[in-house]
Amino acid sequence: MVDIDTSLDTVPKILERNVQKFGNSPAYREKEFGIWQTWTWSQANQEIMNLSKGLIDLGVKEGDHVAVIGRNRPYLYWSLVAAQHVGAVPVPLYQDAVAEEMEYILTHCSAKFAIVGDQEQVDKIYEIKDKVKELKEIIFVDPKGLRKYDKAHLHLFSDISERGKADQGQLKSELDKRVAKISGDTTCVLLYTSGTTGKSKGVVQNHSAIIGASLSANEFDRWTENDHIVCYLPMAWVGDFMISVGQVMGAGACLNCPEGADTTQMDIREMGPSVFFGPPPLWERLKTSVNIRIEDASAIKRRAFHYFMNHAEKVGKRILEKENVGLIDRVKYSIGEFIIYGPLKNMLGLTKVRIAYTAGEAISSELFDFYRSIGINLKQLYGQTEASVFLTMQSDDEVQSDTVGKPIKGVELKIADSGEVLYRSVGAFKEYYKNPKATKETKDKAGWVATGDAGYIDEASGQLRIIDRAKDVGKTKSGLMFAPKYVENKLKFFPNILEAVLFGAGQEKCVAFLNIDLSAVGNWAERNNINYASYQELASNSEVMNIMKEHVEEVNKALAKDSVMSGCQIHRFLILHKELDPDDGEITRTRKVRRGFVSQKYEDLIDALYKGAKQVSTKTEVTYEDGKKGYLEATLNIVDAQTFVLQSKSDAA
Amino acid sequence: MGNTDQNVMMEVKNINLRFGGVIAIQDVSFDILEGEIRAIIGPNGAGKSSMLNVINGFYHPQEGEIWYRGEKRPSMEPYEIAKTGIARTFQNIALFKGMTTIENVMTGRQLKMNKNFFWQMIRYGPAIEEEVEHRRRCEEIIDFLEINHIRKTPVGALPYGLQKRVELARALAMDPTLLLLDEPMAGMNVEEKQDMSRFIVDVNEEFGTTIALIEHDMAVVMDLADRVVVLDYGKLLADGTPNEVQKNQAVIDAYLGVPH
Numbered sequence: 087m088v089d090i091d092t093s094l095d096t097v098p099k100i101l102e103r104n105v106q107k108f109g110n111s112p113a114y115r116e117k118e119f120g121i122w123q124t125w126t127w128s129q130a131n132q133e134i135m136n137l138s139k140g141l142i143d144l145g146v147k148e149g150d151h152v153a154v155i156g157r158n159r160p161y162l163y164w165s166l167v168a169a170q171h172v173g174a175v176p177v178p179l180y181q182d183a184v185a186e187e188m189e190y191i192l193t194h195c196s197a198k199f200a201i202v203g204d205q206e207q208v209d210k211i212y213e214i215k216d217k218v219k220e221l222k223e224i225i226f227v228d229p230k231g232l233r234k235y236d237k238a239h240l241h242l243f244s245d246i247s248e249r250g251k252a253d254q255g256q257l258k259s260e261l262d263k264r265v266a267k268i269s270g271d272t273t274c275v276l277l278y279t280s281g282t283t284g285k286s287k288g289v290v291q292n293h294s295a296i297i298g299a300s301l302s303a304n305e306f307d308r309w310t311e312n313d314h315i316v317c318y319l320p321m322a323w324v325g326d327f328m329i330s331v332g333q334v335m336g337a338g339a340c341l342n343c344p345e346g347a348d349t350t351q352m353d354i355r356e357m358g359p360s361v362f363f364g365p366p367p368l369w370e371r372l373k374t375s376v377n378i379r380i381e382d383a384s385a386i387k388r389r390a391f392h393y394f395m396n397h398a399e400k401v402g403k404r405i406l407e408k409e410n411v412g413l414i415d416r417v418k419y420s421i422g423e424f425i426i427y428g429p430l431k432n433m434l435g436l437t438k439v440r441i442a443y444t445a446g447e448a449i450s451s452e453l454f455d456f457y458r459s460i461g462i463n464l465k466q467l468y469g470q471t472e473a474s475v476f477l478t479m480q481s482d483d484e485v486q487s488d489t490v491g492k493p494i495k496g497v498e499l500k501i502a503d504s505g506e507v508l509y510r511s512v513g514a515f516k517e518y519y520k521n522p523k524a525t526k527e528t529k530d531k532a533g534w535v536a537t538g539d540a541g542y543i544d545e546a547s548g549q550l551r552i553i554d555r556a557k558d559v560g561k562t563k564s565g566l567m568f569a570p571k572y573v574e575n576k577l578k579f580f581p582n583i584l585e586a587v588l589f590g591a592g593q594e595k596c597v598a599f600l601n602i603d604l605s606a607v608g609n610w611a612e613r614n615n616i617n618y619a620s621y622q623e624l625a626s627n628s629e630v631m632n633i634m635k636e637h638v639e640e641v642n643k644a645l646a647k648d649s650v651m652s653g654c655q656i657h658r659f660l661i662l663h664k665e666l667d668p669d670d671g672e673i674t675r676t677r678k679v680r681r682g683f684v685s686q687k688y689e690d691l692i693d694a695l696y697k698g699a700k701q702v703s704t705k706t707e708v709t710y711e712d713g714k715k716g717y718l719e720a721t722l723n724i725v726d727a728q729t730f731v732l733q734s735k736s737d738a739a
Numbered sequence: 740m741g742n743t744d745q746n747v748m749m750e751v752k753n754i755n756l757r758f759g760g761v762i763a764i765q766d767v768s769f770d771i772l773e774g775e776i777r778a779i780i781g782p783n784g785a786g787k788s789s790m791l792n793v794i795n796g797f798y799h800p801q802e803g804e805i806w807y808r809g810e811k812r813p814s815m816e817p818y819e820i821a822k823t824g825i826a827r828t829f830q831n832i833a834l835f836k837g838m839t840t841i842e843n844v845m846t847g848r849q850l851k852m853n854k855n856f857f858w859q860m861i862r863y864g865p866a867i868e869e870e871v872e873h874r875r876r877c878e879e880i881i882d883f884l885e886i887n888h889i890r891k892t893p894v895g896a897l898p899y900g901l902q903k904r905v906e907l908a909r910a911l912a913m914d915p916t917l918l919l920l921d922e923p924m925a926g927m928n929v930e931e932k933q934d935m936s937r938f939i940v941d942v943n944e945e946f947g948t949t950i951a952l953i954e955h956d957m958a959v960v961m962d963l964a965d966r967v968v969v970l971d972y973g974k975l976l977a978d979g980t981p982n983e984v985q986k987n988q989a990v991i992d993a994y995l996g997v998p999h
Contacts, residue, residue: 119878120841120890230883231937233944348888 094301095270096293097170100335105131108311108338114160116343117353125160127338133160137168137243139250139257144199144223144241148173148264151195151276153221155179155188156203158317158330158343161227161243165201166321166331170274170293173264174199177276177288178322185213191278192218195288195519200224201243205231208240270294276519277324279471288519289324289471299474299513300332302495306479307441309337309361314438316342316359318350324471325445329363332474354435362442366449369464372434373456394422395459402427402459407483427460436462443467445490448572450579454487466490468552472528472535473497474513478550489549499550505540505567506556540569542650553651558681560591566653568596570681573654576644580637581606585666587679588654589692595657597695599688600634601625601665607633622720625661631725634661638727646730655729658695660702662688663720669709691722700724745772747806748917748949749794754803756789756973763789764800765973771917776943777951778964778981782993785970787953788830791919794951795827796820822850826915828906830922830953836895840886840905841877843894847912848873880911883945884938900931904938911942918942920952924959932956936963957994961985969993 094100104113109128116123125133146152152169154176156162169176177195179188181203188210192200198220202208208226211218226232227243250257274293278286303309317330334341339361344353354362364372380391401415411419431437442457442464449466457464463482468490469475477499480491493499496512510533517525529535540559541552553559553569560568570588577586577600584603590596602625611618611627618624642655666672666679672687673679685692687706694702703721710716749771756764764786771777779787792798794805796817805812807823815823826847834843852859852873858866881887884904889897894905903923910918923939924932936959942948954960960967961981969976969990977987984990 119875119882120887121878230945231941345887346885352888 092270095297096268096272097167097274097297097331097335098265098268100297101127101131101134101167104335104338111311111338112340113338114163114341114343115357116160117345117349117356120345122342122356130160130164133247134164134168134171135261136247136250137164138171138261139253140246140248141168141172141174141199141250142257142260142264143249143253144225144246146172146174146199148267150174150199151177151197153177153179153192153195153197153200154202154321155200155207156181156227156321157347158319158321158326159203159227160341160343162201162203162321163317163330163341163343165225166275166327167335169201170268171265172261173268173272175273175276177278178327179278180320180322181207182320183210183322185210189214189217190285191288192221195276196220198222202226204228208232208235268293270297273516275327277327277471278322280323287521287524290516290519291474291513292516295474295513295515296328296332297336298496299476299511300328300336302497302512303328303476303479304333304337306476306481306494307361309333309339311338311340313337313339313360314342314357315339315361316344316350316354316357318344318347318354319363319365324475325363328475329361351435355433356435358435358438360438360440362436362439364442364444365446366444366453367447369444369449369453369457373453376430376434391426394426397422398427398459399455402461403455406458406461406463407485423461430460431462439463441465445469448575449487451487452579458485468550470537470539472515473509473511473537474515476513477509477511477537480549484547484549486547486549489544489547489551491549493550499543500534501542502536504556505542505553505559507537507539507541507550507552508534509537510534545649562590562596562653563592563594564653567650568654569651570654572651573598573641573645573656574679576641577637582610582633583637585673585677585679587666587681587684588656589685589695590654593696595696596654597692598638598656598659599684599691600638600659600661602630602634602661604665621665622663622718625663626720626723628723631661631723634659635725635727638725642727642729656727657729658698658724658726660691660695660722660724662691663704663722664706664708664718667709669711670707695724745774747771748773748808750806751790751794752804752806754790754793754800754805756786756793756798756800756803762973764793764970767803767970767973767975769968769975769978771949771951772966774943774947774949775965776939776963777949778960778967779951779953779970780955780957780960780967781970781976784972786973787970788921789973790970791827791921791951791953794917795825795919818850821913824914824916825919826910826913826917827919828903828910828921828923830925832899832902832906834894834902834906834909837893839891839893840889840897840908841874841881841891843905844877844881844908844912845873847909848877850913876914877908877912880908883941884908884911900927900934903927903931903935907935907938907942911946911948915948918948918950920950922953922955924954924956932959939963 104127110126112124113127113130114125152174154162154165166176177197179191200221223239225241225243225246229242270293272293273290274296275291277289315329315334317326319326330341342357344350380388397418401411401419404411405419439462442462444464445467454464465480465485468478476494477497478491479494498510500508502508514535538556539552540554540556541550544551553572558570562568568591573588574586577583582603583600585601587599588596604621607624607630611624624630638656638659645651645655672684690704691702701721701723706718708716708718747770752768754764754767779790781787793800796815799814852869858864881890886904889901894902924935943950964981967981967984968978969984971993976993977984977990
């Protein structure tokens with residue numbers, strides 16, 4: 087573990103430093119009334135101090151939980167920091183959570199105060215008012231629509247600040263006293279996990295953890311006070327907290343808040359952030375929008391685009407990574423930069439981006455390379471709420487799409503025998519709020535925290551590779567690693583494959599179910615004059631089968647190169663006669679396959695896959711959208727796919 | 740809502756409006772209180788839009804008087820009436836389709852721009868200061884109605900519901916004391932209607948604007964309006980709170996028909 091500079095281990099200390107060092111540089115920006123409004127660090131500090139004093143005046147005590155709910159606005163970021171200054175603990179909540187979800191968190195942490203964005207949030211709290219009895223006062227930023235509400239326990243944000251501003255010195259001395267008590271071991275924030283696995287848990291983070299992890303990540307990617315960040319991801323998400331509060335404050339950078347959700351894309355273009363974080367679906371969506379617009383463009387533009395994109399694919403990545411590239415290729419790339427890549431980046435608002443991050447889910451190498459080839463330094467990182475996000479990152483010269491990087495300063499990694507990734511880090515959490523049992527299960531006495539993810543260190547690059555949730559990972563009969571999600575993701579990267587389910591734990595060989603993507607394959611069928619009346623008919627088309635076979639074999643080939651994953655090659659597969667559907671309970675609403683349920687429901691199909699049959703007939707219960715049940719009968723063809731022998735990398739090297 | 744101690748803003752007295760032999764409005768009288776939402780309802784051809792046109796001076800009734808803020812209003816042209824603080828929207832959207840949202844909203848400030856035409860023409864000096872000041876107010880309205888994302892989109896390219904909202908924004912840009920809305924929710928789906936209802940209530944509460952609106956959707960009227968005037972064949976059928984009007988036998992007959 088690294089030592090932390092105790093002169094700079096809490097949010098109040100960092101803020102003070104920023105005022106002294108960067109007092110006149112922009113700290114917060116927000117577009118309002120069509121114009122970007124700016125606050126410097128000194129001005130922001132004033133706002134935060136006024137609010138802090140106002141909160142004391144309102145009766146906020148040390149240790150109280152203060153819920154913060156709303157879209158990304160400077161006022162709410164100041165609220166987080168002000169709550170920390172008065173010794174309270176901010177609890178950011180998802181703004182789009184429904185009232186019941188809010189009720190769970192508000193009662194679980196017994197929040198006494200809430201600072202919210204607008205009427206919508208106030209209404210939601212009022213809906214559950216009888217159940218969140220401990221909530222005493224609500225502060226709102228935007229007064230619209232709240233004029234006629236009873237104001238006994240409802241306060242306008244600017245009124246509270248005004249109360250702090252009007253202070254004659256009493257509140258200030260109380261505030262100073264409280265700030266002096268805050269140390270690295272004081273709780274900094276309570277963040278709730280999204281709760282994909284059961285009820286969400288409250289993660290308690292200390293100041294030293296948040297600041298330590300932020301500064302370490304800043305150092306890794308050389309953040310400075312000249313960096314600009316656009317915040318648009320939910321404030322309750324740990325990533326936004328770490329970037330918009332931890333990293334921005336840690337570097338003295340500038341945080342830019344869009345006007346609203348609908349204008350984010352435009353505002354990003356205007357702002358030109360220098361560091362940008364986007365989850366894989368966002369990168370996917372951006373690229374799709376580019377493709378659609380290119381398809382609609384005139385023939386000349388389209389040809390120019392494809393010509394230069396092909397060139398970028400060839401050399402763009404190597405130029406970005408400062409490798410040796412021939413002069414002619416470089417000249418061609420510069421021309422491309424001028425007429426294609428530059429304007430394209432400008433349209434995406436990524437012209438000034440020096441680092442872009444993706445994390446959270448697997449990203450296809452094709453998508454990843456697309457951005458890198460046009461000169462956007464897209465990188466992977468890996469982390470989790472319990473670690474204050476940052477565990478591993480990729481330095482500019484060792485970026486790969488399928489690994490997540492090396493541990494950064496202050497992080498130690500080890501892989502448990504079960505394959506689970508464990509870490510010890512400066513950013514590690516203190517505990518789960520009111521849940522000592524879960525804390526104990528996750529963090530051992532020596533400080534090692536279990537991530538719940540299975541992974542291994544890739545031999546060639548020395549980077550961590552995450553393969554699946556640890557509980558889903560098993561072994562095949564011959565003792566090789568079985569990590570279904572890793573393989574399924576590889577399959578799903580093909581646009582033609584919508585879903586895939588891999589089986590093989592404890593078996594000699596792996597087999598798979600596939601769902602074709604009706605829109606992608608349907609499009610292909612249209613272009614090739616193949617008639618079909620239903621999903622089922624298209625799925626059983628022999629040419630579609632061949633396409634799927636090609637995809638599967640390509641995946642097998644890639645797996646064969648990987649000594650750890652080679653056991654997961656798919657020997658036989660079939661295309662399901664229906665799409666996996668949340669109404670039938672086969673996948674969750676967030677489209678995660680419910681493995682156990684699927685393997686039970688389709689036992690006969692799995693049997694047939696293993697027994698070597700060429701065909702299998704089955705009858706499946708389906709639920710229609712109106713809740714009625716029916717049966718679907720089908721005869722499915724089973725395809726044998728070619729597998730490959732392990733080509734050891736060490737032999738090749 | 741429905742305070743009886745409010746001041747009367749406008750009084751419409753014994754209006755008669757004829758087009759040749761066709762009687763559009765026959766001896767209709769009612770009042771609009773300061774700060775209320777007043778609905779005018781009635782079957783097709785009942786004379787609702789004609790009534791709004793009389794109020795904003797587009798039609799000149801043959802008989803009858805309009806009293807506005809305690810004074811009898813002389814015969815005026817629509818733009819003069821607009822200057823007295825009465826704004827309206829239209830049943831069929833009447834925006835400048837080729838212009839952007841902000842440009843359309845800015846036209847709502849036109850009557851308030853009174854700097855030298857010369858400066859306006861060269862867009863310099865005092866004209867710039869004035870434009871900045873008006874732009875600010877327009878931006879507040881744009882923010883209020885949540886149309887920031889379409890600020891620079893030509894309105895012709897917008898969906899119908901949003902165009903209606905832009906039209907409301909333009910009317911609000913006049914800072915009206917009385918806002919006339921002619922079927923603000925016609926042709927909208929349920930969600931758009933809910934949005935628009937919320938904006939109408941917000942405008943009424945936040946800006947204190949008095950609103951008179953024509954609407955067909957009874958459910959909307961009952962939720963929104965403080966008081967309702969019912970017209971039928973140009974005559975006043977009923978006048979009262981939504982509840983009173985709903986129970987009124989004459990109104991039920993007019994809407995549902997009478998067994999013969």
